[in-house]
Amino acid sequence: MNLLFIAWRNFRYRALSSFLTTLSLMLGVGLVVLVMAIYGIVSEAFVRNAAVGYNLVVGPRGSALQLTLNSVYYLSQPIENLPYTEFMEFFPAEERARMVREYGGDPALGERDGVYAGFVAGGYAIPLALGDYFGEFRVVGTTPDFFEKLRHGPEVDQPFTFQDGRALKTFTPENQYFECVLGSRVAAQTGLGVGDTMNPTHGDPEGKGHGQGFQIVGVMSPTGTPNDRAVFVNLEGFYLLEGHAKPIEDDAIIVPPERDPDDPRPPLLMIPEREVTSILVRNGNVMFAPGMQNRINESGRAQAAAPIGEINKLMSMIVGPLLSALLVITLITCVVAAFGVLVAIYNSMNDRRRDIAVMRALGARRGSVTWVILFESLIIAIIGGAAGWLLAHIAIYGAGTFIEQQTGVQVGLFSVSQFEWLLLPFVILLSLLAGIVPAMAAYRTDVGSNLSA
Amino acid sequence: MLTIANLIKKFQQPGGGELTVLDVPRFEIANGEQVALIGESGGGKTTLLHLIAGMLAATSGSIRIDNIELTRLSEQGRDRFRAATIGYVFQTFNLLPAFSALENVKLGMSFGNGRVDHARAMDLLDRVGLADRANYRPKQLSVGQQQRVAIARSLAGRPKLLLADEPTANVDPASADLVLNLIIDSCRDESIALLMVTHSMEVAGRFERIDRLEDINHIPALKQV
Numbered sequence: 011m012n013l014l015f016i017a018w019r020n021f022r023y024r025a026l027s028s029f030l031t032t033l034s035l036m037l038g039v040g041l042v043v044l045v046m047a048i049y050g051i052v053s054e055a056f057v058r059n060a061a062v063g064y065n066l067v068v069g070p071r072g073s074a075l076q077l078t079l080n081s082v083y084y085l086s087q088p089i090e091n092l093p094y095t096e097f098m099e100f101f102p103a104e105e106r107a108r109m110v111r112e113y114g115g116d117p118a119l120g121e122r123d124g125v126y127a128g129f130v131a132g133g134y135a136i137p138l139a140l141g142d143y144f145g146e147f148r149v150v151g152t153t154p155d156f157f158e159k160l161r162h163g164p165e166v167d168q169p170f171t172f173q174d175g176r177a178l179k180t181f182t183p184e185n186q187y188f189e190c191v192l193g194s195r196v197a198a199q200t201g202l203g204v205g206d207t208m209n210p211t212h213g214d215p216e217g218k219g220h221g222q223g224f225q226i227v228g229v230m231s232p233t234g235t236p237n238d239r240a241v242f243v244n245l246e247g248f249y250l251l252e253g254h255a256k257p258i259e260d261d262a263i264i265v266p267p268e269r270d271p272d273d274p275r276p277p278l279l280m281i282p283e284r285e286v287t288s289i290l291v292r293n294g295n296v297m298f299a300p301g302m303q304n305r306i307n308e309s310g311r312a313q314a315a316a317p318i319g320e321i322n323k324l325m326s327m328i329v330g331p332l333l334s335a336l337l338v339i340t341l342i343t344c345v346v347a348a349f350g351v352l353v354a355i356y357n358s359m360n361d362r363r364r365d366i367a368v369m370r371a372l373g374a375r376r377g378s379v380t381w382v383i384l385f386e387s388l389i390i391a392i393i394g395g396a397a398g399w400l401l402a403h404i405a406i407y408g409a410g411t412f413i414e415q416q417t418g419v420q421v422g423l424f425s426v427s428q429f430e431w432l433l434l435p436f437v438i439l440l441s442l443l444a445g446i447v448p449a450m451a452a453y454r455t456d457v458g459s460n461l462s463a
Numbered sequence: 464m465l466t467i468a469n470l471i472k473k474f475q476q477p478g479g480g481e482l483t484v485l486d487v488p489r490f491e492i493a494n495g496e497q498v499a500l501i502g503e504s505g506g507g508k509t510t511l512l513h514l515i516a517g518m519l520a521a522t523s524g525s526i527r528i529d530n531i532e533l534t535r536l537s538e539q540g541r542d543r544f545r546a547a548t549i550g551y552v553f554q555t556f557n558l559l560p561a562f563s564a565l566e567n568v569k570l571g572m573s574f575g576n577g578r579v580d581h582a583r584a585m586d587l588l589d590r591v592g593l594a595d596r597a598n599y600r601p602k603q604l605s606v607g608q609q610q611r612v613a614i615a616r617s618l619a620g621r622p623k624l625l626l627a628d629e630p631t632a633n634v635d636p637a638s639a640d641l642v643l644n645l646i647i648d649s650c651r652d653e654s655i656a657l658l659m660v661t662h663s664m665e666v667a668g669r670f671e672r673i674d675r676l677e678d679i680n681h682i683p684a685l686k687q688v
């Protein structure tokens with residue numbers, strides 16, 4: 011019979027005490043695994059959400075984090091706006107000239123390329139206008155490009171799809187400029203769907219209504235991104251809402267738009283009246299991104315932020331330390347559990363001294379009886395550790411649907427987080443440390459005096 | 464097979480100072496010989512058995528078993544030697560409570576050179592009449608039955624010398640007879656030398672050779688210094 015088997019028999023013999031110490035270690039390890047998983051899910055969720063196909067967010071000067079939170083996550087306090095001309099800087103001369111003809115404005119704008127047009131080269135720039143709410147959800151004014159060009163998913167290669175209806179269009183005869191699309195959570199939570207009307211409120215969730223409603227033409231499929239909890243409205247319609255036109259300055263040079271007298275479409279806001287909150291930019295060649303970012307930041311008019319960088323900063327500044335603290339606390343739980351193992355085994359040493367002496371009388375060496383004790387604490391560690399690990403994973407897996415709904419992160423039964431494998435050596439080390447005190451007592455056990463009847 | 468010469472054993476006293484318990488100029492047992500050792504309580508009989516088994520280190524002198532000088536072995540060496548050569552039966556049963564009767568017997572083979580031999584373990588249990596109790600825990604056995612399992616265990620490692628320390632003191636007279644016969648007969652059958660400590664003249668009477676500790680040991684129990 012080997013020493014491990016002897017340890018196993020002792021473990022079983024003191025069933026209640028073994029069970030309780032194993033249980034406490036199991037809970038400790040389970041907690042650590044849970045925290046590690048939450049850590050992994052939270053950071054993945056943040057990074058995933060920031061990965062929506064664009065690499066820069068351009069917005070008014072101020073906090074880059076707040077710009078990111080607003081434009082990517084639709085969170086935080088609303089920020090200032092940029093003049094529309096800033097958006098136009100991402101386009102070449104002929105596109106700018108088209109905008110001037112269509113909306114009306116200074117013809118000089120159409121005579122040169124936008125200063126950042128060269129950096130975009132084959133990429134895109136999509137405008138966002140924020141500031142309105144629909145209930146608790148942010149209203150995002152944007153163009154049909156948003157639905158055509160952005161991608162999401164783990165590989166950032168899946169286009170947005172619709173569980174009902176279609177993407178919004180700039181103009182349709184039936185809805186004019188007032189079409190909107192609901193994110194999946196908005197639709198689920200409000201019960202609204204295609205065919206209903208959505209009335210945004212101005213400024214904040216309690217702000218007063220605009221009067222003008224938007225026709226819901228589509229409900230997006232879940233994406234696991236913040237887009238699930240946003241309402242997208244046509245930018246042109248957004249501009250036409252009461253109070254959304256910027257007052258024109260006195261010295262503005264404006265040539266009115268070229269309009270076909272028979273055009274049934276109502277006139278749009280002119281360029282000096284237009285504002286955007288932020289611009290999502292993807293460079294055709296990502297190598298151009300840093301150069302463009304510098305140009306924008308040096309311009310003094312706007313700032314460009316890399317969302318992933320900002321989010322990583324946020325993670326490492328706030329979320330990371332918080333979770334690390336949580337992790338340390340749960341690791342301490344393990345240490346406390348291991349201490350329980352020590353106390354339990356040590357308390358039973360009085361009963362065991364005689365057993366140890368008997369084994370020694372049968373020829374067992376000091377080293378052997380020492381190992382029997384260490385093995386017993388190892389058995390507790392391995393069973394407790396494995397059970398805790400398994401239980402935590404079953405719990406995470408059980409909550410998988412919920413987690414995916416909330417964060418878009420998919421968790422498998424055995425999706426292991428980054429440092430989880432270190433847990434096994436950690437627990438084994440702990441248990442050996444816990445076993446050492448009683449094991450030394452076993453080592454020192456005197457044969458003769460413990461065998462005298 | 465056993466030769467002791469000028470053996471001295473001193474203990475550290477709790478209050479400091481040393482206590483000489485044994486001073487044995489000469490003591491011998493031949494191969495397969497069976498010896499009863501009697502003597503006053505506190506005289507040093509158990510201490511002598513512990514020394515012979517290598518569980519205690521002698522203060523000075525020589526203990527030679529099968530041409531191995533025990534006093535020159537390290538503690539590990541004595542452990543290995545004990546596992547291979549000595550069988551030991553205690554006064555109280557000293558079965559390990561976490562193990563079944565059969566496993567207790569197997570423990571007797573676990574620390575020596577030989578492999579754990581299931582058939583032999585069952586055979587030994589059968590010899591002590593407890594084959595049907597192989598899977599019982601010590602708690603589920605009577606005191607006499609426990610002592611019989613202990614005898615089976617002491618024989619498991621095929622020892623050359625069996626040391627028995629008052630093996631019958633705690634069992635009822637009928638069981639005592641059974642236990643005694645088992646020890647004596649088994650040792651004879653397997654040519655194992657036997658040294659049995661006893662207080663009972665009736666038990667000692669079963670032996671051809673009866674030694675009194677007072678004759679062997681120069682230190683009388685009441686005059687230990």
Ligand SMILES: Nc1ncnc2c1ncn2[C@@H]1O[C@H](COP(=O)(O)OP(=O)(O)OP(=O)(O)O)[C@@H](O)[C@H]1O
Pocket residue numbers: 458459462474475476482484502503504505506507508509510511687
């Ligand atoms: N570990 C020890 N430390 C100090 N003294 C000891 C130790 N072990 C035994 N002694 C002393 O050695 C003496 C002999 O003890 P031992 O147990 O050998 O006697 P014994 O002949 O077996 O007695 P009994 O017949 O009562 O079992 C006693 O005086 C005892 O106090």
Ligand SMILES: [Mg+2]
Pocket residue numbers: 508509510628
């Ligand atoms: Mg004694």
